[in-house]
Amino acid sequence: xxxKYAFFPGCVLDAAxxxxxxxxxxxxxxxxxxxxxxxxxxxxxxxHVQDIDRETALAANARNLALAERMGLDVLTxxxxxxxxxxxxxxxxxxxxxxxxxxxxxxxxxxxRGTADVTxxxxxxxxxxxxxxxxxxxxxxxxxxxxxxxxxxxxxxxxMTHESHLNPRSMETVIAACGAQPVTIPERLKCCGFHxxxxxxxxxxxxxxxxxxxxxxxxxxxLLTPCPLCHMQLDMYQPDARAxxxxxxxxxxxHLAQLVGLAVGVERERLGLSRHIVSPAPLLSKC
Amino acid sequence: xxxxxxxxxxxxxxxxxxxxxxxxxxxxxxVLACLIRIRETQDPSLNFTASCxxxxxxxxxxxxxxxxxxACDTMLDDLLEEWGQDTLxxxxxxxxxxxxxxxxxxxxxxxxxxxxxxxxxxxxxxSASGGCRQSPRDFQAIQKQWDCILCGxxxxxxxxxxxxxxxxxxxxxxxxxSRYARDSRSADSMLHxxxxxxxxxxxxxxxxxxxxxxxxxxxxxxxxxxxxxxATAGGRTDGPGPRHAQAFRTDxxxxxxxxxxxxxxxxxxxxxxxxxxxPFTLRMFARGKLGVGEAIHLFFADNRPVEGIDGLRKIIRxxxxxx
Ligand code: SF4
Ligand code: SF4
Ligand code: FES
Numbered sequence: 001x002x003x004k005y006a007f008f009p010g011c012v013l014d015a016a017x018x019x020x021x022x023x024x025x026x027x028x029x030x031x032x033x034x035x036x037x038x039x040x041x042x043x044x045x046x047x048h049v050q051d052i053d054r055e056t057a058l059a060a061n062a063r064n065l066a067l068a069e070r071m072g073l074d075v076l077t078x079x080x081x082x083x084x085x086x087x088x089x090x091x092x093x094x095x096x097x098x099x100x101x102x103x104x105x106x107x108x109x110x111x112x113r114g115t116a117d118v119t120x121x122x123x124x125x126x127x128x129x130x131x132x133x134x135x136x137x138x139x140x141x142x143x144x145x146x147x148x149x150x151x152x153x154x155x156x157x158x159x160m161t162h163e164s165h166l167n168p169r170s171m172e173t174v175i176a177a178c179g180a181q182p183v184t185i186p187e188r189l190k191c192c193g194f195h196x197x198x199x200x201x202x203x204x205x206x207x208x209x210x211x212x213x214x215x216x217x218x219x220x221x222x223l224l225t226p227c228p229l230c231h232m233q234l235d236m237y238q239p240d241a242r243a244x245x246x247x248x249x250x251x252x253x254x255h256l257a258q259l260v261g262l263a264v265g266v267e268r269e270r271l272g273l274s275r276h277i278v279s280p281a282p283l284l285s286k287c
Numbered sequence: 288x289x290x291x292x293x294x295x296x297x298x299x300x301x302x303x304x305x306x307x308x309x310x311x312x313x314x315x316x317x318v319l320a321c322l323i324r325i326r327e328t329q330d331p332s333l334n335f336t337a338s339c340x341x342x343x344x345x346x347x348x349x350x351x352x353x354x355x356x357x358a359c360d361t362m363l364d365d366l367l368e369e370w371g372q373d374t375l376x377x378x379x380x381x382x383x384x385x386x387x388x389x390x391x392x393x394x395x396x397x398x399x400x401x402x403x404x405x406x407x408x409x410x411x412x413x414s415a416s417g418g419c420r421q422s423p424r425d426f427q428a429i430q431k432q433w434d435c436i437l438c439g440x441x442x443x444x445x446x447x448x449x450x451x452x453x454x455x456x457x458x459x460x461x462x463x464x465s466r467y468a469r470d471s472r473s474a475d476s477m478l479h480x481x482x483x484x485x486x487x488x489x490x491x492x493x494x495x496x497x498x499x500x501x502x503x504x505x506x507x508x509x510x511x512x513x514x515x516x517x518a519t520a521g522g523r524t525d526g527p528g529p530r531h532a533q534a535f536r537t538d539x540x541x542x543x544x545x546x547x548x549x550x551x552x553x554x555x556x557x558x559x560x561x562x563x564x565x566p567f568t569l570r571m572f573a574r575g576k577l578g579v580g581e582a583i584h585l586f587f588a589d590n591r592p593v594e595g596i597d598g599l600r601k602i603i604r605x606x607x608x609x610x
Pocket of ligand 1: 441444445446447448458490491492493494495496497498507508511
């Protein structure tokens with residue numbers, strides 16, 4: 001069955017995590033998920049704009065949602081923070097802000113109605129695992145994968161309602177469907193530190209080093225994240241985290257779509273695996 | 288008969304151990320009722336605090352499988368279903384010093400709470416004789432924050448606090464500061480915000496644990512956000528936190544999308560970007576995360592504005608006018 005979504009890439013998939021966009025689109029095509037990019041989408045605010053200018057952030061996200069509604073599709077994003085910001089905006093609009101914000105949207109010929117749901121690539125892949133698992137061409141048997149959910153994938157539960165925030169299983173479901181083996185680390189549901197990497201740099205480094213170190217100690221071949229912001233933090237800053245803490249440094253971090261792409265036989269060049277700071281070469285030799 | 292086991296973290300002031308207590312499953316019990324039953328029937332030395340049994344006094348918060356709950360307001364059966372197992376690990380709140388078993392030390396937390404300057408410092412027009420009235424609408428703006436029962440659940444899994452207590456505060460302290468700062472009767476909002484600014488207001492990592500764990504559905508992370516907004520609006524815009532947020536807003540307004548090349552110099556200054564961050568930038572070039580030509584273009588020019596940028600700007604302008 002073909003599924004069709006209004007695709008919200010978010011700023012990072014358009015820049016430093018371009019490989020996640022390539023992998024997402026390649027995997028979606030392979031699995032019969034049609035992604036139509038929302039024309040004119042803007043930054044979700046990433047929680048930063050929300051801090052200093054809540055109204056601007058809410059209006060921008062109402063516009064993003066209204067653009068998707070015009071396409072008659074639900075929204076899919078492959079970024080947990082984008083998902084949280086868009087879903088939070090949806091909740092605020094539902095709880096009394098809709099008419100005021102619609103007055104602003106009207107100036108651009110738009111209207112927010114509240115018809116489009118916002119989902120995450122992870123949720124779609126987990127919910128449809130039984131459907132696509134038979135398409136796995138190269139089961140990743142013997143590959144040990146430590147899922148790192150990322151805070152905004154599951155919290156707060158009032159907004160991120162897809163599964164239990166205490167005991168989520170979606171990542172394990174996808175890993176198992178790829179034929180790989182999930183490895184549990186204590187940081188599985190913890191923060192990567194990305195949102196405070198500038199004002200609380202040492203905290204962010206400690207968090208990054210600790211996740212990378214645990215994955216290594218548990219014998220994982222890589223960390224796996226459904227969020228490109230977690231990926232940036234865990235991969236791009238891992239050398240800095242190692243320099244300040246002496247821990248981590250050589251744990252590859254894969255985007256969710258890259259792992260699925262490897263399993264369903266997407267050509268490796270299309271998965272952007274050479275764009276990582278920590279080389280995934282040892283892991284790839286096992287796939 | 289189904290048997291439930293509580294593996295409880297014990298501490299007697301010097302020695303720590305985990306002790307398992309098994310008991311028959313009886314439907315409809317709270318976690319607190321289970322603890323009381325263990326104390327009454329198995330081990331009178333088991334130490335925990337509780338008083339109201341009605342989610343009001345805030346005394347009974349403990350961790351179940353690593354996650355804070357109010358023991359009197361949490362049904363055992365819900366936990367068994369959530370975790371899919373009949374053994375639960377019970378521990379004292381995280382990020383607190385333990386006094387004995389499940390009892391934690393609040394003294395040091397209350398001392399830190401003073402940094403919020405809790406208490407109403409009313410505007411001059413109010414007096415003891417004339418009163419200090421507030422419209423229902425203004426009270427509504429801070430009503431949620433007044434539901435805080437100081438149970439400590441929001442602090443237990445705070446990821447920033449777990450990394451360091453020296454440069455951050457318990458989430459409830461931010462909530463208390465915010466409820467006075469945003470009180471329409473307050474003479475000086477910044478009286479409450481300043482202490483927060485000096486103690487980690489911009490260091491919250493946005494892990495959302497506080498908003499997830501509060502049994503009263505308070506969101507300390509939102510109180511942090513609102514005080515960040517107040518501080519910025521009041522001119523306290525220096526530092527990497529406010530500058531980082533401002534950079535996102537500037538990009539949203541200018542082109543609709545983030546310019547990640549300008550983000551670091553805007554946040555930390557050009558000098559830091561060119562020196563301290565140089566190894567990072569070179570790594571990005573080397574691994575193809577960022578193209579050199581692309582970086583030069585983004586630095587001197589910008590992203591192309593998104594389709595419909597005029598509409599976006601009109602929308603933002605309208606919201607500003609309306610506010
Ligand atoms: S969101 Fe901020 S204050 Fe709340 S628990 Fe996480 S780090 Fe602590
Ligand atoms: S904010 Fe909520 S969780 Fe935190 S102390 Fe108050 S009532 Fe408890
Ligand atoms: S006993 Fe008072 S809140 Fe639980």
